[in-house]
Amino acid sequence: MRRPVLRTAGLVLAAALVTGGGAAVAATAPDDDGAAAAGSAATTSSSRAKSLRVATYNLSLNRNADGQLVSDLSTGANTQAQVVAEVIQHARPDVVLLNEFDFDAAGRAADLFRENYLEVAQGDARAIEYPYAFVAPSNTGIPSGFDLNNNGVVSGGDDALGFGVFPGQYGMLVLSRYPIDTRHARTFQNFLWQDMPGALLPQDPATGLPWYTDEELAVLPLSSKSHWDVPVRVGRETVHVLAAHPTPPTFDGAEDRNGRRNHDEIRFWADYVSGGRTASYVYDDKGRRGGLGRGESFVIVGDYNADPADGDSYDKAIDQLLEHRRIQDPAATSAGAAEAAALQAGANTTHTGDPALDTADFADTAPGNLRVDYTLLSRDLRVRDASVFWPASGEPLSRLTGVYPFPSSDHRLVSVDVRF
Template sequence: MNKTLFSLFLAIFSLPIVYADTVRVATFNVSMEASNYQPKGASEHSGEVLLSLLESGEHPQIRNIAEIIQRVAPDIILLNEFDYYPEATPTAVSLFVKNYLNKSQQDQTAIDYPYQYIAPVNTGVATTFDLDNNGEKTGNAGDAYGWGMYPGQYGMALLSRYPIDVAAVRTFQHFLWRDMPGALQITKPASGEPWFAPQEWAAVRLSSKSHWDIPVTIGGKKLHILAMHPTPPTFDGPEDRNGKRNHDEIRLMADYLTPERAEYIYDDNGEKGGFAGQRFVLVGDFNAADIGDKHRPGVIEQLTEHPLVNSSVIPQSEGGSESAEESYSSRFTAYWGARADYVLPSRKGLTVQGGGVFWPVKASPLNRLVKDRQSSSDHRLVWMDIVLDED
């Protein structure tokens, strides 16, 4: 067998066998936001940029994103960095499904997601404050509730083959950081004074995008998709405001799963308390490495060591292993060398069949889908195969 055929064999058969009662849950930071499609330094950004590309159905980078999804064929997938643009009718996510996923990419079987969920996020939503303390009140970027140049940048979307119980969805976009007991405090390094003025601290939201609890009905059973996209713990200064926010965003989800610590939490409808279901899967780009030079001790462990979370199966890939010298690089989910994206199922109510990361090796014909930043995304699709146990 020649090398090309062998590589194709590996690419096709590296995905685990999926049994009839198995549900494949995935997360994918798709980088489908305006600045990804415009020249560097462009001053005008909005959700309309993505919308126009989705209407055409022909953008090569988005077609590659769709092909990756078709090849892995998840039943439920969270898309991170998918611009939220509420003015669009139909919605941007509906156009992505119709014009890209519903159409075969490179002879792959088209895939449909009749159930979709989108909601507002904090990125780019203006405040009247100088939150980054640079002396200017811009209303966007570092002065927005979450870093973004326009409302909805770096949003989220959930696609599902199974019905979403929309009436039971809980979102936490407006939860105030100050309302978390023991929230990490940010101080100015030179003076030790609080980073945020009192009126700012009274208004700052914790979630840089949003936190979602989305119940999905599968064969009469509920599976809760717990989704988030915490801020990267970088792009700040010695005050470490993003690092501390990342920690507390992840803590919010950990506390949500812990009844004795969840009493302070309230959702966007004012309902208080934490997780009330049985089965869940945590998904998203958590921007929190679990090992290596980007690992911040005690951050991702809030979830991976949580008693309700099954973190025993770590999705891996041969492409990730090939991408760096570290012995643990097979678990990397981003080209910049870290495990940033997670699919973490609950211990109760679920049996894990396996998982993986879509990262073909360089010798594979499918490496064209991930060979550089412009091919698809700087992140890789991560999936987990689970079986819903009997109640």
């Protein structure tokens, strides 16, 4: 299939990187009206589709310098990219969110990853094509101009709007085999943390005063990367892919600024899918207010850096989604996760959660392996299957996950098959 050339609103994207301002959409379909013609084969198959496989994968393709990911993907020879591409080819999701995929305004990394890796058979897997993509700026690495960590110096990733050493590090990418309704996509890069009613803004434990000044709160967004509502058209159905990657609830102090931000980044989706008055405070980067309408189908995907039972997240952070009346949890498991927890022992022996649910291999003594990657569904969708790509050590594909240092990522791909 001939894939349309990725199109970006380049000037808007470039301005967003400098100012932290409004994110723009990039998609492989030339525009909303032309999507069917541009991706005709995908559209034809979607008209008959009754099921959909959606996945999330933190593939750790982040790099330490701006432009390095584009350079690494410019040929098909990058070993890590080959391995994570093979994982995706074996899992074969119809729609996948990729976390820790560095953003570039021209969309080159997204194109190169598809052309040089996904569309080339890796190992014993078959090539896979994603005619549609969605990318937008990330808050990571954008300088705030303030001393957000209160160490007396304004510099470094800790003082960025979201942790990162350059704009777009640890970004996101959505790939789809079905058309993306770019006209109705929403991004929330600029929504301010202080504009969430009842926000868990931190206090300085030494003084009891607010950790952030009024001037800092006037520029500090809620999203450490961004929150995206990406509508995907599957035949006559539309599924809203709600993508995010909240900050880890660690790397801070007693004020727990990252843990509290992680909690509220998760809460954002809980309020958004509640809709109505609960979501009336929400505004997107184009100024549109409110959340999802009643009856809209959605899938919440991403690395949420929060385990329901273990780890360092703020109390009941992920429970805001897991126990939500509109959300169902497929509770995907794997044999490899349970095996890894038993073999590694250490902090895993103190965990109270089911190790078979783990999605990340944090083999150090703390925090141990955790469930942090999620595919959660609206209750109108029927779950056919759910899985975590974590083969047990005796299985052939375990070479793709391995042990530290990992050949792919310390996170595992999590997928769910839904039926309309």
